Amino acid sequence: xxxxxxxxxxxxxxxxxxxxxxxxxxxxxxxxxxxxxxxxxxxxxxxxxxxxxxxxxxxxxxxxxxxxxxxxxxxxxxxxxxxxxxxxxxxxxxxxxxxxxxxxxxxxxxxxxxxxxxxxxxxxxxxxxxxxxxxxxxxxxxxxxxxxxxxxxxxxxxxxxxx
Amino acid sequence: xxxxxxxxxxxxxxxxxxxxxxxxxxxxxxxxxxxxxxxxxxxxxxxxxxxxxxxxxxxxxxxxxxxxxxxxxxxxxxxxxxxxxxxxxxxxxxxxxxxxxxxxxxxxxxxxxxxxxxxxxxxxxxxxxxxxxxxxxxxxxxxxxxxxxxxxxxxxxxxxxxxxxxxxxxxxxxxxxxxxxxxxxxxxxxxxxxxxxxxxxxxxxxxxxxxxxxxxxxxxxxxxxxxxxxxxxxxxxxxxxxxxxxxxxxxxxxxxxxxxxxxxxxxxxxxxxxxxxxxxxxxxxxxxxx
Numbered sequence: 001x002x003x004x005x006x007x008x009x010x011x012x013x014x015x016x017x018x019x020x021x022x023x024x025x026x027x028x029x030x031x032x033x034x035x036x037x038x039x040x041x042x043x044x045x046x047x048x049x050x051x052x053x054x055x056x057x058x059x060x061x062x063x064x065x066x067x068x069x070x071x072x073x074x075x076x077x078x079x080x081x082x083x084x085x086x087x088x089x090x091x092x093x094x095x096x097x098x099x100x101x102x103x104x105x106x107x108x109x110x111x112x113x114x115x116x117x118x119x120x121x122x123x124x125x126x127x128x129x130x131x132x133x134x135x136x137x138x139x140x141x142x143x144x145x146x147x148x149x150x151x152x153x154x155x156x157x158x159x160x161x162x163x
Numbered sequence: 164x165x166x167x168x169x170x171x172x173x174x175x176x177x178x179x180x181x182x183x184x185x186x187x188x189x190x191x192x193x194x195x196x197x198x199x200x201x202x203x204x205x206x207x208x209x210x211x212x213x214x215x216x217x218x219x220x221x222x223x224x225x226x227x228x229x230x231x232x233x234x235x236x237x238x239x240x241x242x243x244x245x246x247x248x249x250x251x252x253x254x255x256x257x258x259x260x261x262x263x264x265x266x267x268x269x270x271x272x273x274x275x276x277x278x279x280x281x282x283x284x285x286x287x288x289x290x291x292x293x294x295x296x297x298x299x300x301x302x303x304x305x306x307x308x309x310x311x312x313x314x315x316x317x318x319x320x321x322x323x324x325x326x327x328x329x330x331x332x333x334x335x336x337x338x339x340x341x342x343x344x345x346x347x348x349x350x351x352x353x354x355x356x357x358x359x360x361x362x363x364x365x366x367x368x369x370x371x372x373x374x375x376x377x378x379x380x381x382x383x384x385x386x387x388x389x390x391x392x393x394x395x396x397x398x399x400x401x402x403x404x405x406x407x408x409x410x411x412x413x414x415x416x417x418x419x420x421x422x423x424x425x426x427x428x429x430x431x432x433x434x435x436x437x438x439x440x441x442x443x444x445x446x447x448x449x450x451x452x453x
Contacts, residue, residue: 006171
């Protein structure tokens, strides 16, 4: 059987890409292997761990549960796009750093993408809401408390700097 | 690349999708949210030769309100969660949606994909049975309706023919003075239910039950319709004795198989506890709705 290939155009962190992909290529593998954006991590590849979470048109999704060909025409955001061009960390990244919200860091890109979208929609979340928002991202190092602390701090910092 | 090779086609219209399905039959799978199909393909438990992507078919997404609430198959969980009119008219969803996996999954997963997948531990099949939903099935050759109670035939098995797609789900609006409640117990938040239970209680002007609908998930090969077992409630106001009688009948009516998280006895026990709690809550909500 000849590989089934398709031409796709996607925007990732504002940069347009055109690639020819095999239909069975997962979006997570496309980002890592074709675009060499390896900040998106791959854990379970069955939609459980959340490490591969990216934003599809602004909404967090599992990139291991989507085919690259399905992303044709869509806008994606990944961990590589969070910091500014000069390297300044986003408020969510900064808070994770300051509150020791990561140890091994494997789950961190997924958590940052999930929570960046969440805090945009919910600028004043309760701790309970933060925990619920984090429920789809597994972390085996931190016990979550420092991540929750970081997110509460990030929300506060973002509110303080909002116009 | 984990899935086995397949031919991918983005359907340009519903007719296009149905024509392709008629042509390829069981060799083809519809791809909606992909939250069940893609993991199965990653594990190579599913190896479709043709994947028909229906995500571009906007006519399949959306909620039409009215005496019958019609929900397009491609409507995503997140769209259901955000529609307050829908949650008011179909209150079981307000209780159940937060239990369905996690926000990232709810941003992609669809009602039609969930019901067509027919996982007996999933919440929505039990909701469809409790609410007496009608499934609208379409093929290139025509269209038919199937009651939810007939749609689910076994674990991951439905009444869909090889050339059919579930295109819409119709939920009858609840009668006046009705209250609904869904509860479940799972090992962790977002996991599949060890046992879950959906009930709708309708009361007369004196607060006596005139009708009860009750279905469970996670305790059988299909969602289990236990409305008959709950019938001891009919004619009674909210009181310990009829509710305990209904719970006992429900425990006796189900045949859970047990799993890695729970023995069959524990599942049966949970069904009884959930029945009592959910029925009481549904009574209260029905009284408040009056």
